[in-house]
Amino acid sequence: MDNGTAMISVEGLSKWFGPFAALKDIDLKVDRGEKIVICGPSGSGKSTLVRCLNGLEDHQSGRITVAGLEVMNDRRRLEQVRLKVGMVFQNFNLFPQMTVLRNLTVGQTWILRKSQRDAEALAFEYLEKVRIPEQAHKYPSQLSGGQQQRVAIARSLCMQPEVMLFDEPTSALDPEMVKEVLGTMTELAGSGMTMVCVTHEMGFARQVADRIVFMDEGRIVEEAPPAQFFQAPRSRRAATFLKQVLQHHTAMAEA
Amino acid sequence: MTYDFQFGYIVDTMPALLDGLLITIEVSVISIAISVVIGIVGAAIRLFEIPVLSQVVGGYVHFIRSTPLLPQIYFVFYGFSGLGLQLSTFWSGVLALSLWGGAYNIENVRGGFLAVSKGLREAAGSLAFRPIHYLWLVALPLGVRISLPTMLNTAVSVLKNSAYLQAIGLAELTFVAMDRVALDFRILEMFAAIGVLYLGIVLILSLFVRRLEGVLQRPFRTS
Ligand SMILES: Nc1ncnc2c1ncn2[C@@H]1O[C@H](COP(=O)(O)OP(=O)(O)OP(=O)(O)O)[C@@H](O)[C@H]1O
Numbered sequence: 427m428d429n430g431t432a433m434i435s436v437e438g439l440s441k442w443f444g445p446f447a448a449l450k451d452i453d454l455k456v457d458r459g460e461k462i463v464i465c466g467p468s469g470s471g472k473s474t475l476v477r478c479l480n481g482l483e484d485h486q487s488g489r490i491t492v493a494g495l496e497v498m499n500d501r502r503r504l505e506q507v508r509l510k511v512g513m514v515f516q517n518f519n520l521f522p523q524m525t526v527l528r529n530l531t532v533g534q535t536w537i538l539r540k541s542q543r544d545a546e547a548l549a550f551e552y553l554e555k556v557r558i559p560e561q562a563h564k565y566p567s568q569l570s571g572g573q574q575q576r577v578a579i580a581r582s583l584c585m586q587p588e589v590m591l592f593d594e595p596t597s598a599l600d601p602e603m604v605k606e607v608l609g610t611m612t613e614l615a616g617s618g619m620t621m622v623c624v625t626h627e628m629g630f631a632r633q634v635a636d637r638i639v640f641m642d643e644g645r646i647v648e649e650a651p652p653a654q655f656f657q658a659p660r661s662r663r664a665a666t667f668l669k670q671v672l673q674h675h676t677a678m679a680e681a
Numbered sequence: 682m683t684y685d686f687q688f689g690y691i692v693d694t695m696p697a698l699l700d701g702l703l704i705t706i707e708v709s710v711i712s713i714a715i716s717v718v719i720g721i722v723g724a725a726i727r728l729f730e731i732p733v734l735s736q737v738v739g740g741y742v743h744f745i746r747s748t749p750l751l752p753q754i755y756f757v758f759y760g761f762s763g764l765g766l767q768l769s770t771f772w773s774g775v776l777a778l779s780l781w782g783g784a785y786n787i788e789n790v791r792g793g794f795l796a797v798s799k800g801l802r803e804a805a806g807s808l809a810f811r812p813i814h815y816l817w818l819v820a821l822p823l824g825v826r827i828s829l830p831t832m833l834n835t836a837v838s839v840l841k842n843s844a845y846l847q848a849i850g851l852a853e854l855t856f857v858a859m860d861r862v863a864l865d866f867r868i869l870e871m872f873a874a875i876g877v878l879y880l881g882i883v884l885i886l887s888l889f890v891r892r893l894e895g896v897l898q899r900p901f902r903t904s
């Protein structure tokens with residue numbers, strides 16, 4: 427079998443939506459503590475891949491193992507997997523009828539069966555880490571997008587996962603808020619968390635990623651350390667993609 | 682000849698009418714409460730697509746919504762006793778109205794559940810929430826808020842439809858009024874009186890739900 431340090435192991439993963447093959451024969455290993463950035467054009471299967479990792483999407487063939495558990499379409503097993511895997515979404519998905527604090531404690535008290543006191547203590551610890559302890563008693567709708575996303579990150583961390591998945595966590599944010607969220611993610615990376623991030627923030631990728639995974643049309647086309655990927659992408663598709671992303675960024679910066 | 686409208690007649694019959702009104706309120710409030718419970722349980726069964734039960738619930742909703750209420754009432758009143766289930770007139774009425782309102786509430790609550798964003802369900806799933814946690818902590822508090830207006834419609838319909846229970850001899854408001862009409866022929870007085878009484882309780886019911894909506898919206902205040 428594989429070496430003991432693999433936190434995520436994907437072997438021969440394929441996934442169809444009806445007749446459409448969204449993922450084709452994906453192999454991927456992520457070591458404990460490793461940070462992976464997944465990028466690629468729209469529709470290339472990035473979201474589908476990370477969603478397969480915690481079973482939000484079912485897969486038809488191949489084998490996914492996360493934190494020692496095989497991801498299978500079985501409710502109990504998925505609950506076990508999801509206890510070890512946190513996920514941050516593009517749209518935050520905070521519970522709107524709960525205060526920030528309750529968003530952070532509800533999983534701890536109901537799922538992990540911790541006392542309210544312990545749950546709140548940990549919640550405040552993470553709110554400090556994402557630098558918004560003063561917002562604890564507000565409702566999500568009263569926060570800016572960047573603040574909401576940081577709460578969402580803290581909410582996931584409160585469940586003390588071993589892996590964090592991010593699916594374009596900054597694409598719904600105004601440019602000035604992107605930075606604060608990437609800052610939080612960078613600090614999290616520094617703490618040794620295993621992270622799989624779908625993002626087009628190439629600055630973040632360069633700074634934080636151990637490896638870039640480039641996808642196109644449901645396949646992993648290229649996998650390389652950031653320095654190599656950015657300077658000398660091996661595939662033409664990656665080169666074209668990089669050019670587009672960089673152009674887009676320059677345009678954004680000039681706008 | 683002009684009709685000689687006698688207010689005095691209404692005053693005289695008011696005690697009897699109020700007895701009827703009390704029955705109407707009792708049967709309606711109990712039926713509305715049960716229909717809300719049926720709505721929530723049924724909608725949850727549909728939401729999680731629980732095998733077999735989900736189909737049963739779907740069939741039940743379809744059946745209730747595509748047949749008239751009056752035969753449903755007869756069916757419960759005569760049919761159930763034929764099956765050996767002895768129910769009083771009152772509880773037969775409650776059962777019939779609850780089943781009727783419950784079917785509509787299943788659709789109402791289901792609409793509310795479906796309006797809760799898919800993203801919240803995924804977020805709950807990612808936090809390892811079980812279906813029951815998602816239901817209790819997310820779908821119900823958000824979905825029921827969304828479906829309150831349609832549930833109010835159903836509640837008002839249950840209240841109004843309680844008048845059909847006169848068909849099985851329940852002495853509710855309409856029954857009492859019709860009884861007096863048959864005795865004294867003071868048609869306009871009786872209909873004016875029960876019209877006002879029905880309007881009054883529907884108004885109270887609506888105000889109650891508005892209050893409830895106000896209370897439930899509070900956590901969403903953005904200021
Ligand atoms: N539920 C679904 N049903 C059918 N097709 C789907 C579904 N979800 C995704 N797809 C298809 O699968 C392909 C991959 O989608 P995916 O969302 O993984 O792409 P992505 O790389 O995340 O794109 P983006 O950058 O736009 O988010 C797309 O062609 C998409 O249309």
Ligand SMILES: [Mg+2]
Nearest residue numbers: 472473474594
């Ligand atoms: Mg995507």
